[in-house]
Amino acid sequence: MGNRRDQIKRVAAGLFVEHGVAGTSVRDIAEGVGMLSGSLYHHFPSKDAIAFAILSDFLTDLNARYRSVLPHVNGMREELRALVHSSIEIAGAHPYATEIYQNERAYHGPDAPAAIATAVREAHTFWIAAATKASACGELRAGLDPVEFARMLREGVWWSIRYHREHLDERRDEVTDTVLAAFVDGGAAPGARTGARPAADDRSIVDRLDRIERRLEKLSDSLLHEP
Structure with a gap:
């Protein structure tokens, strides 16, 4: 069964x-x-029960993965990388769960089932805690609100998952690295390399970011012109 x-x-x-x-x-x-x-x-007693099970299973596995990996990493970049990579991995194991949550207000609005809302809040605390700790110890750039930073990073991950859904498993590391380059490295406190010319690896990341931006522009245009 x-x-x-x-x-x-x-x-x-x-x-x-x-x-x-x-x-x-x-x-x-x-x-x-x-x-x-x-x-x-x-x-299942209903289609709504199926949707609930899809999201509940996803969130249960997601929070379990967060709890299992975070004790083994240290520092802002490693902690956030663990959260990003774990999110992509679990999303791959539960296809379309993130999209259902994003699309269906019944699950992310004020009337969301209590069990779903509680699990989502728990997931958010991992991101907020990592960003808040990074802010307190000076790893996060001064002036950035850690809670808002955590929210934007988290939502960037979920929309990246949606965009790369069809090839998520094989592009997991690339998506992780690109999200980190866009959000985490951009939010890190300035270091010794400030003002230096980008290295070859940095240029390749910038190139990937440019390609993704062009794809997003095309996707946005196509959505705007849909009948």
Whole structure:
């Protein structure tokens, strides 16, 4: 039964992102799995219960990964890299969970289920704690609000996951490095290299950032011109 439940969640997640939870029927999910609608109710009482399970499983694994990796790293860059990389890894293991959360106000709005809201708040505390500690010890650039910095970095990660979804597993390290270059290195306190010419590795990161910016511009244009 466990494998069947996982199959239902995988199929439903893709449909929820494409059509929304409201626009997806139990019949749609059942047909995608290859079963009768009535049989699906043996596994989940409703499509909303499926959406809840998708997000709950994702958040449970995400917070567990944060708790497991953070004790083994030190310093702002390593702690934030661990959070970024772990987020991408867990998102890859739970396809479309982040997109469902972003798309569905029922799960991120004021009426979100208590269990989901609590798990999301717990996940946020890891980011806020890392940024606050970095600010207190002078690793984060003076003048940056650590809570706002943590929020922007975290949301940048989730939107990067959305953008790279189709090739997320093979591009995990590249996405991690690019997010760090854009947010973490840019937010680090000035060091000895301030004003120096960028090294070859730095130039390659800048090139990747330029390519991503161009892609985002094209994506934005296409969304604006959709019928």
